[in-house]
Amino acid sequence: MVFVETALSVKDSLLAHLRKSKRSNSEIAIATATVFAIGLLLKYPDRAIGSDSRPELGKKRVKGWPLVGNLPEMIWNGDTMLEMMLHNFEKYGDVHAMTIPTRGRLFLVNNPEMMEHILKTRFDNYIKGYIFQDFSSDVLGQGIFASDQEQWRSHRKTASNIFTAKFCRQVVRGAFKTSAIDLCDVMIKEGEQRNKPVDLQQLFLKLTLDVFGKMTFGIDFQALKHEGSHEFGDAFDYCMALIDERGVNPFFRLFERLTPGKNQRSREAIAILDKYADKAIEARRNETKEEMASRERDLLDHFINYVAEDGTILNPQELRDVFVNFMMAGRDTTALTLTWQFYYILSQPRVLKNILKEIQIVLNGSEDISYELLMNELPYVKSVMHETLRLAAIVPKNVKEVVDDDILPDGTSIRKGDLIGFSNWCMGRNRRVWGEDAAIFVPERWLVDEEKDGHEQNRGAIHTNTNSTPMHGQGKSPFGKFKMESQFKFNSFNAGPRLCLGQTFATLEAMLTTVLLLQRLEFQLVPEQEAPTYRSAVTLIMKNPLLVMVKSLHREEAR
Numbered sequence: 093m094v095f096v097e098t099a100l101s102v103k104d105s106l107l108a109h110l111r112k113s114k115r116s117n118s119e120i121a122i123a124t125a126t127v128f129a130i131g132l133l134l135k136y137p138d139r140a141i142g143s144d145s146r147p148e149l150g151k152k153r154v155k156g157w158p159l160v161g162n163l164p165e166m167i168w169n170g171d172t173m174l175e176m177m178l179h180n181f182e183k184y185g186d187v188h189a190m191t192i193p194t195r196g197r198l199f200l201v202n203n204p205e206m207m208e209h210i211l212k213t214r215f216d217n218y219i220k221g222y223i224f225q226d227f228s229s230d231v232l233g234q235g236i237f238a239s240d241q242e243q244w245r246s247h248r249k250t251a252s253n254i255f256t257a258k259f260c261r262q263v264v265r266g267a268f269k270t271s272a273i274d275l276c277d278v279m280i281k282e283g284e285q286r287n288k289p290v291d292l293q294q295l296f297l298k299l300t301l302d303v304f305g306k307m308t309f310g311i312d313f314q315a316l317k318h319e320g321s322h323e324f325g326d327a328f329d330y331c332m333a334l335i336d337e338r339g340v341n342p343f344f345r346l347f348e349r350l351t352p353g354k355n356q357r358s359r360e361a362i363a364i365l366d367k368y369a370d371k372a373i374e375a376r377r378n379e380t381k382e383e384m385a386s387r388e389r390d391l392l393d394h395f396i397n398y399v400a401e402d403g404t405i406l407n408p409q410e411l412r413d414v415f416v417n418f419m420m421a422g423r424d425t426t427a428l429t430l431t432w433q434f435y436y437i438l439s440q441p442r443v444l445k446n447i448l449k450e451i452q453i454v455l456n457g458s459e460d461i462s463y464e465l466l467m468n469e470l471p472y473v474k475s476v477m478h479e480t481l482r483l484a485a486i487v488p489k490n491v492k493e494v495v496d497d498d499i500l501p502d503g504t505s506i507r508k509g510d511l512i513g514f515s516n517w518c519m520g521r522n523r524r525v526w527g528e529d530a531a532i533f534v535p536e537r538w539l540v541d542e543e544k545d546g547h548e549q550n551r552g553a554i555h556t557n558t559n560s561t562p563m564h565g566q567g568k569s570p571f572g573k574f575k576m577e578s579q580f581k582f583n584s585f586n587a588g589p590r591l592c593l594g595q596t597f598a599t600l601e602a603m604l605t606t607v608l609l610l611q612r613l614e615f616q617l618v619p620e621q622e623a624p625t626y627r628s629a630v631t632l633i634m635k636n637p638l639l640v641m642v643k644s645l646h647r648e649e650a651r
């Protein structure tokens with residue numbers, strides 16, 4: 093502080109001296125600018141301009157660059173941002189702070205106590221806020237992802253009506269199964285018959301686009317039926333990457349204006365999303381009574397028929413926001429879970445062997461796959477899915493704005509207007525939370541021995557007793573019982589009042605698709621397939637295709 097005051101008084105006397113020595117106006121201007129810049133450098137030697145110094149943070153402060161704080165490393169590490177965050181959690185601990193120009197101080201937290209505090213205990217103090225709106229509103233509008241407080245509550249209440257156990261039971265027997273069968277057919281046609289590898293990521297993205305479009309908005313995208321990319325899918329991917337870029341770059345408006353064609357491309361992509369939303373809403377409004385009576389009520393019905401307490405209904409823009417937000421929630425997330433999961437299964441013979449063994453024992457070739465069976469009788473399949481989401485958290489990072497001053501559970505003071513960031517990807521890899529083998533794919537960590545009261549972990553222990561009474565007339569899984577972790581430790585589905593609304597829906601879709609594919613097809617990673625990495629986006633999309641060779645196991649049935 094004394095140092096800064098001295099620097100400012102040196103600046104004033106220098107300017108007084110320049111004026112006395114009759115320098116030209118431009119010389120005075122240059123000198124003033126230089127002195128001003130030196131003053132700023134002295135004031136912000138290791139943090140972003142405009143941020144306060146917070147000496148009380150001590151070792152929790154991550155030193156940054158003069159004036160720009162920690163922005164440079166965020167931009168340099170664009171595609172390895174998650175590794176950078178993990179490295180910083182190892183180096184500076186589970187709570188530390190950075191600074192970003194125009195956004196101020198960003199606290200990063202990475203343990204279950206912090207998650208519980210932010211996502212549940214002080215829920216109303218940590219909101220999406222202005223920052224999230226700023227970089228996402230042209231894409232997401234005022235939908236459930238970007239909204240807070242009353243607006244969020246009404247979205248949440250309306251949407252909760254649809255994701256019921258009844259709805260899940262129905263889709264397991266209906267859309268999930270038929271689409272998974274369609275997917276098998278496409279894989280055989282594109283892969284086996286042409287003796288060519290297929291890109292699992294692209295196919296899973298098409299699958300979930302079809303299922304989600306049909307289930308929630310009554311749109312048949314027919315993405316699986318068309319080879320190559322899909323107009324809506326491409327526009328959507330572009331928008332997701334755009335939101336992510338903006339989240340990291342506080343100068344995104346300037347950057348987008350200076351990048352030739354960028355604004356135009358963004359407008360075009362958003363216009364494609366709008367076009368599909370308008371089509372779905374229009375089709376619904378023109379539906380006859382008979383058509384309506386012949387189908388189940390879906391998500392769009394709930395929002396179209398929503399009447400607020402003051403009697404208002406949603407306008408076309410609000411309905412468009414519902415469409416885009418739910419497509420974001422439901423399409424990429426399950427597809428990418430399946431993609432990473434198939435990589436983990438196919439790259440580890442032990443996991444593949446165990447999952448095939450469980451499917452064989454429990455189903456014995458039957459394709460009669462119900463909601464109850466998926467929920468209760470396939471603990472290994474369920475563990476593989478959850479272990480995938482632990483290591484490859486599909487929504488890998490998140491940020492909240494602080495409404496009022498607060499003290500975090502470890503005693504750290506935070507102030508109104510600060511930001512709090514966390515990463516589900518880093519949490520899943522935190523050794524202090526998951527143990528020394530946190531970086532390794534071990535589905536067994538989710539399994540417990542039923543006879544041991546469900547408390548003890550059962551890594552690798554496999555029971556051989558298949559005599560107990562099965563629900564579906566086949567055998568009982570030899571892998572014990574699946575045990576869910578607390579939401580705050582396993583936060584891949586978020587936690588607290590904003591817990592993912594589609595958790596069960598996604599779990600069932602991923603499990604059913606996995607079971608059906610593994611019953612009908614044999615997969616092999618192509619020899620040149622490298623360990624996948626991710627591309628920077630809102631979701632954890634694989635950077636390169638996931639290429640596999642496919643062979644059908646039951647030729648006649650699969651046709």
Ligand code: HEM
Nearest residue numbers: 421422425426429486487584585586590592593594597598
């Ligand atoms: C494995 C797949 C999925 C994962 C890992 C996942 C994860 C998440 C996460 C981390 C959030 C919090 C996001 C945020 O705060 O910005 C979230 C919210 C949400 N998810 Fe999911 N999700 C998945 C699938 C789905 C599906 C299939 C649906 C719809 C059917 C869905 C619907 C939602 C909704 C509506 C929210 C917003 C909840 C709120 O703010 O109240 N999710 N999900």
